[in-house]
Amino acid sequence: MKAYELHATKDGLSLALNDKRATPEPGHGEVLIRVHAVSLNYRDLLIEDGMYGSGTKANVIPLSDGAGEISAVGPGVTALQVGDRVTGAFFPNWTSGDVTEAGVTPSLGGPVDGMLSEYVVLPERAALKFAQHLSYEEAATLPCAALTAWHALVDLGRINAGQTVLLQGTGGVSIFALQFAHAMGAMVIQTSSSDEKLERVRQMGAHHTINYRDTPEWSQEVRRLTDGRGVDLIVEVGGAGTLEQSLQAVRVGGTVATIGLVSGVGHINPLPLITRAIRLNGVYVGSHAMFAAMNNAISTHQLKPIIDRTFSFEQAVDAYAWLRSGSHFGKVVITVNN
Template identity: 50%
Template structure:
C-alpha cells in the first residue's frame, strides 16, 4: 500500500510517499481502507517540526480520516466489512476527562496517523458515518468539529440567545459558526478578509469585524454587545490575541484556547477581575463525537470544504494550509 511518512528533510520536504505492507488488525481492531483525510494546522506543524514535537522518524501524519471497513480483528462485534466509518482523534479516549494515557493515543502524533491507503484503528476508536455525509465530509469532523462543539457547547456551555466570538475562518471557527447557527447562538466573527467575512455571513454570522481595519477589535466587540462582552470566545487567533479576547468576553464568561495557535504574554489582572474561565481544549472523547455526529445528521449540517486534493498530490493540501488562504477545511481524497 501507499503511505506518507515524515522522513528526512526540512519543512514539507520531510513528507515522503513510501510503500508499506497492508497492516493486519489485532484483537479489538479493524482494518480501514481510507477514502478521505482532512488536515489541521496541527498536522502541518507535525510535518514541519517533527523533531521538536517529539515525533519519531517515519511517523504517518494526519489525525482525521474516513473510509470503509475491510477486515476485523478478533473480538470485534460492532462493525462488519463494508461499513463506513470515521476515526476518532484519540483512539483510547471513550468518555470522561482527558488523561495522560488518552493523550498518548492521538492519531498522527504519538501514534501513526491516517495518511495511508489502509489503516488499523481500534473498534472503540471509530464511529459510523451517517448516510447524510460523504467520506470527504465525515473526514473533516474528528478534530475541528469536535473541538468547536467542545469549546462552544460542552465546556463553553453556550445556550440559545448567547453570543460567541469566533476568531478567523479556519476549520474550528467555521464549524463553530455552523453549530452556533443550529443552536440559536449569535456570533461575532473576525477576519482580515472582507471576502471571507461575506462568506461567513452567509453561514449566519451576526456581526463581522475586519481586524486589519479595526486593530482594536476588542472594542468593536464590546460596542456590538452594548459594553457587556460575549459569553464565549473560541480563541484560535495566535500570539497577541489572548489579551484582546479576555477584554472582549463578559464578566464570568469563558475563553477556550485551541491547539498551539494561542500565545503571547498576558497580564492576569483582567482574568481575575472579570472572573473569566480560561480553559484549554484538546478535541474531545468518542462519546462527545458521537453526540456531535447525531446533531450534524439531524440538522443537515454540510461541512465547508475549501478544496479537495488527490492523495498523490497531498503536499499541495499542506501548502494551501500554510498559505492561510483557505476557508473551512482542506481534504485529501484517495482514489
C-alpha cells in the first residue's frame, strides 16, 4: 500500500511517500480501515518541525485525523462490521470520563502511526462512527479540531444560549467553535488578521468581529462590546501572544480554555488570574464519549464542516505548505482513496 512517512533528514523531518509499505492486518479486537480522506491540523506542522511534546516515532505515518470504511475485522470484533463508515479517534485509549495519563497516551500521527495512508489498523474502540449526512472528507475534519472545540464549549465551558464566547482566528478549531456556539445560541465575538475572513464569520453567525492586527489591544473592544463585563468563555488558540489580552477580555469568574500556541510560548503574569478569579483550564482534544455527543449535535443541527481546500494524495506536501501559509479558513483536507 501507499503511505506517507516522516523521515529524518539533515534539515529535520520531511514528508516522504512509501509505495511499498506492507498493508497491515487486523488482529484480535482490531479493524482495518480503507482511508478515504484525512485532514491537517496545526499540530501536524509542530510534529514536522520536531516541536511536538509527546515525541514522534521514527518513520511515523503522520496525521491524526482521517475517515474511511471498515474493509476487514479481526476476531473478537463485535460492534463494527465491514462497510461501516468511521473516523479514527485522536486518542485511541480515552474512551470516556476525566482525562488521565493513560487516556492521552498515545495519540495518532506522532507517537504512533496515523492516517496518511491507504489502509490503517485501529482497535475497534478507536474507530468511531460519524453523522450520516457527512462525506468522508467532512468526517475527516472531526477527530482533533472539532472535538477540541466541542470539549472547550460544552464539557468545560458549559455554554448555553445568551452567554458570550470569544474565538481567536479562523483556523480549524475556531471555525468549529463558531458553528457549535452559534447552534447553542451563544453570542460570538471572533478575531482574525483578515477583514475578508471576518466578513465570512459574520455570514456564519458571529455577532461581532475584531481585526487583531488593526486592534492589538482587542480586550478593550471585547469589554466595550459586553458592556464592560467581559466574555464568559475564551477558546484560547493563540498562546503567549494572546493570553494577556484574553485574561483582560474574560469576565470575572469566567473561563479561558487554553488550547493552542499559534502565536508562540512564553510566561504569564498570574495576577489577573487571582484578582479576577479566572478559571484557566487546559483542553486536550477529547474522549470517544465526547465525540459521540458531538456527533449527535452535528446530526441534529445538520452541521457541515467548513473545508477550505481539498488536495489529492499526491499533493500531500502542497497541503502541508498551504496550512503553513495560514491562508486557510477552516479545514485543509487530502483525499486518499476516492
